Amino acid sequence: MTLTDTRPLAPTGAYPTPARPGDDRFVPLAAEVGAVAAAHADEHDRDATFVTEAYAAMRANGYLRLAVPEDLGGLGATMRQVCYAQAELARHDGATALAVTMHLYLTLMQAFRRRKGAADAEAVLRRVAEEDLIIATSGGSDWLWPGTVAVTAPHNGTEGFLVSGRKAFCSQSPEATVVATSAVVGEPGDGAEVLHFAVPLSADGVRLEETWDTLGMRGTASHDLVFEDVFVPADKVMGRRPWGEFGVPLAAAALHFAPLGGATYLGIAYGARDVAVAGATATARGLRPLADLPRVHRQVGLMDAKLRVAWWALLGAIDELGDDYAADASSLATVMVAKRQAVTEAIAVVDLAMDVLGGRAYFRRSPLERAYRDVRAGTFHPLTPEATLAYAGKLALGDPGASE
Numbered sequence: 001m002t003l004t005d006t007r008p009l010a011p012t013g014a015y016p017t018p019a020r021p022g023d024d025r026f027v028p029l030a031a032e033v034g035a036v037a038a039a040h041a042d043e044h045d046r047d048a049t050f051v052t053e054a055y056a057a058m059r060a061n062g063y064l065r066l067a068v069p070e071d072l073g074g075l076g077a078t079m080r081q082v083c084y085a086q087a088e089l090a091r092h093d094g095a096t097a098l099a100v101t102m103h104l105y106l107t108l109m110q111a112f113r114r115r116k117g118a119a120d121a122e123a124v125l126r127r128v129a130e131e132d133l134i135i136a137t138s139g140g141s142d143w144l145w146p147g148t149v150a151v152t153a154p155h156n157g158t159e160g161f162l163v164s165g166r167k168a169f170c171s172q173s174p175e176a177t178v179v180a181t182s183a184v185v186g187e188p189g190d191g192a193e194v195l196h197f198a199v200p201l202s203a204d205g206v207r208l209e210e211t212w213d214t215l216g217m218r219g220t221a222s223h224d225l226v227f228e229d230v231f232v233p234a235d236k237v238m239g240r241r242p243w244g245e246f247g248v249p250l251a252a253a254a255l256h257f258a259p260l261g262g263a264t265y266l267g268i269a270y271g272a273r274d275v276a277v278a279g280a281t282a283t284a285r286g287l288r289p290l291a292d293l294p295r296v297h298r299q300v301g302l303m304d305a306k307l308r309v310a311w312w313a314l315l316g317a318i319d320e321l322g323d324d325y326a327a328d329a330s331s332l333a334t335v336m337v338a339k340r341q342a343v344t345e346a347i348a349v350v351d352l353a354m355d356v357l358g359g360r361a362y363f364r365r366s367p368l369e370r371a372y373r374d375v376r377a378g379t380f381h382p383l384t385p386e387a388t389l390a391y392a393g394k395l396a397l398g399d400p401g402a403s404e
Contacts, residue, residue: 015270016087016311023084026066026077030085033057034092041093044219045370048212050174051219054096055134063100065129067107069114072122073129079108079256080318083263087311090267091274094374095219097264099172105257106135106180112252112327113238120238124198135198136176138167138225139253143382144244144403148227150183150195160233161185161195164205171222173208176201179225180253183232184243192243196250197232205230216373245402252327254382258335262314262342265378266307269346269353272371273303276353279360290356299356303349310345313338329401333392340388343378350375 018024037054044051058064067082068074077085082104090097107128114121127133142148148165155162163183170179178198185193199206207226212218241247246254277300280290290296317338325331350371354361361368383391395401 015307016084016266018084019315020080023080026063026075026081026085027088029061029063029066030088031092032061033063033096034089037089037093037096041095041219041370044095046218048214048218048221050172050221051093051096051099052175054093055100055172055175058100059132064103064132064134067104067111068125068129069111072125074107074125079259079321080315082108083259083314083318086260086263087267087270090264091271093219094264094268094371095217097267098217098261098374098377099220099222101257101260101264102137102171103135103176105260106137106253108256108260109252112256118238131177133178134172134176136170136173136179136201137253138170138179138181139250139257140169140381141167142182144246144250145188146182146184146194146243147188148181148183149188150185150232152185153231155231155233158233160231160236163199163227163230163232165227167225167227168211169222170208170225171220173201173223173225174221181225182250188243190244194241194243194247195232195237196239196241197237199227199230199232201225203230215376216370217377246329246332247402248327251329251332255325255327255332255335257381258332258339259314259318261378261381262310262339265346265375266310266314266342268371268375269303269307269349272350272353272368272375273300273307275367275371276300276303276356279357296356299352303352303356306345306349306352310342313341329395333388333395333401336383336388337392339381340383340385343381344385346375346378 033054036057037051040053062075065074066077066085070076086097086101110121110124114125148163148167150161150163153162154160165183167181178200180198182194182196185195205228209224209226211224212222239249241249280296283289317335320334321331354368354372360366379385391401
């Protein structure tokens with residue numbers, strides 16, 4: 001059994017069974033994409049090339065429209081349903097799941113903005129549904145303190161800004177249509193204003209530099225994007241905030257990323273757990289199955305316990321948000337604590353899976369080897385596990401949570 005298998009799991013309840021009717025409605029779509037992704041995952045991991053075949057499959061079956069409301073031509077998946085789907089996709093290939101997480105969380109954010117009355121959100125969602133618009137992000141690049149600079153400058157009679165700088169960690173950039181990003185007006189520093197906007201990757205002055213050569217998640221092609229006097233019309237600015245503070249635009253983005261990111265890393269861990277269980281129950285001539293060993297009983301039980309509790313944390317955070325949540329400090333802390341639990345437990349589960357199988361898991365031919373590398377990327381997404389604890393503690397001690 002490999003990370004790409006879709007056979008039923010052992011009946012322990014470790015895998016996220018639907019807590020509510022319809023939670024797993026879109027899991028079959030994710031499995032379709034996952035089967036395609038898995039067939040090419042080793043090649044993309046080896047060469048650090050983008051998961052193009054999986055994206056073609058997502059266009060074909062509508063997965064890119066997953067979080068667009070049905071009345072706008074999408075599939076209407078809720079945040080819970082997207083999490084279930086992403087966990088399934090990540091069981092097959094973590095890089096594919098993480099890459100499309102960036103598009104899906106921004107789609108969810110646009111649906112949130114539409115509900116809150118943002119005039120421009122509906123047009124974006126319609127383009128995702130009708131044109132297969134793919135949204136990338138530079139959110140993990142410069143976070144609260146963008147170094148990319150916007151200078152006020154009209155262009156052909158249109159008010160706007162010329163943006164220059166470099167953005168790293170732009171996942172799925174070879175396939176993306178636009179990138180959601182930010183820039184500081186004038187000199188970075190206290191008192192400066194940050195603009196949030198989207199730029200077409202085909203715009204004059206946008207250049208992709210292939211810099212992505214990493215330990216794991218190599219198929220995400222999270223290259224650098226370079227901006228050289230890229231014109232952004234003033235009416236395309238989606239939000240503004242003080243430099244160094246969350247503000248609504250950044251808080252809304254982080255709020256929708258955290259549950260999906262957590263689900264993606266747990267999906268990698270579910271796949272690793274499957275490999276360990278299958279390997280432990282396999283029999284070899286003259287050898288005693290690992291499943292006979294008491295230490296393996298405990299290790300598998302511990303993996304399942306960690307997976308179940310971490311998944312409950314994600315669902316609990318989404319439930320705590322409710323249907324009419326706000327992009328505020330309390331909501332942000334809720335989902336970030338859940339993401340922290342998911343990421344740290346996912347890493348622990350992959351490590352346990354390797355311990356179950358022992359030395360055989362150390363070979364590059366083992367599917368656990370890639371899972372071991374990929375799952376560790378989870379600690380680098382803002383807020384990191386340690387920053388999450390500090391943020392939650394600040395809120396508990398009376399800080400308003402305006403900045404990290």
